[in-house]
Amino acid sequence: MFSILRTLWLTFLHAFHKRETVGYPEIKPYLPPRYRGRIILSRDPDGNERCVACYLCAAACPVDCISLQATQDQNGRRYPEFFRINFSRCIFCGYCEEACPTYAIQLTPDFEMSEYDRQNMVYEKENLLISGEGKYYGYNFYKVAGVDFGVKGKGKGDNEEPPGDVNDLMP
């Protein structure tokens, strides 16, 4: 009997508690920067695409929602001819971001992507590609090391030594 009255009183006191619900459309909830939302493709600081079309994201994707086709420009640099993500399949697991060797594919704190037509959930490359660098500023994959694709000269990378002279006998 007493416990019932106490329950009633405690429930009544909840009228003065803070609301748990966020008034969503007016008040946006705080989302941490590493929230896994809408997927984007970023560019390097020079404004070129970071994606090298290595297919690792498509291979890592557990629901096979990423589809792309690699091609090369006149310098031999690889880039995706098309890059397509079917967001009606995507489960926002973030495996593609982990698999990506060039920080090209990234998940962003944006979840407001509802559509009335299911076909509109398929994002093409022009929908995915942003003009900025996303979460990783100043990172340029080709400037660090690797082959000359018109981004840096041979042996001019950040972690590279200049190439040795093959005609020199000195060690």
Added chain:
Amino acid sequence: MRYILIILGVLVVTLSVAAGLIWVERRLLALWQDRRGPNRVGPFGLLQVVADMIKIFFKEDWIPPFADKGVFVMAPGIVMATVLLTFAVIPFAPGIQVLDSNIAILFFLGNSSLGVYSIVLGGWASNSKYSLLGGIRGSAQMLTYEVFMGISLMGVVMMADSFNFREIVEAQRKVWFVVPQFVGFVIFLIAGIAETHRLPFDIPEAEGELVAGFHTEYSGMKFGMFFVGEYLAITLISAIIVTLFFGGYLGPAFLPPVVWFTLKTIIFILFFILLRASLPRPRYDQLMSFGWKILLPLSLLNLLITGAVILSFN
């Protein structure tokens, strides 16, 4: 003319209060569960009622092919009819009363007993297992709680020396009957909750066990009738508690009697919703044994002591 106006007024006010309670209940449950509740349609979500009604009118009104069609259609009407009939005998203020009956309490008890036919017939005519179980539970619960609901009121009847609601209210000029009849009030309150099938005594519905109990097969406005009938019953029980135990329309003179009646009734409606927000549903057999083993002897004892006290003072 005045008579017809009173009838129309009572009908319109009670029905709109019952419809408005849909919004009130959802907002208050949200308040007590740290949520916000419906606040999209209109100011503070007040037009939610309209939206709900439009939705429920446009829903397909489906009658299952295995149902007993005539009874199935009739059942939701019974609960509305019996509850609305009872509002006729309630004195909202001196002069604002449809029927000044001198057997008002009997009329109320009889109508509330008839109301259970709505549940039993609805459950039976649906011809499905869960509905039937809900109907059986409803009738058993009603049998149990009807008994001492009547007995708990007899103390009030003895003190007022009348079955007439208006005379009972007038008899509370000195002191409200909740003071000398506190036990009777508590028992009547519990029986009233059971009478309206509200949580925590909603075992005919019991959505955790019986899908939706007696109205599992109902859809569209027939379901809406059960729904509104339940809210009407809450309003009715609150109004009757106020009339019998809290001095009805009596109150200090700075407010008109109707306002006093309305205020007191609203407090009890809010209490009903608070009960729903806080208490869990008891098991079926617990409910029955609580009724027969505790409340029935208690109400008989109350009757006995009240009679003895009145006899010794005369």
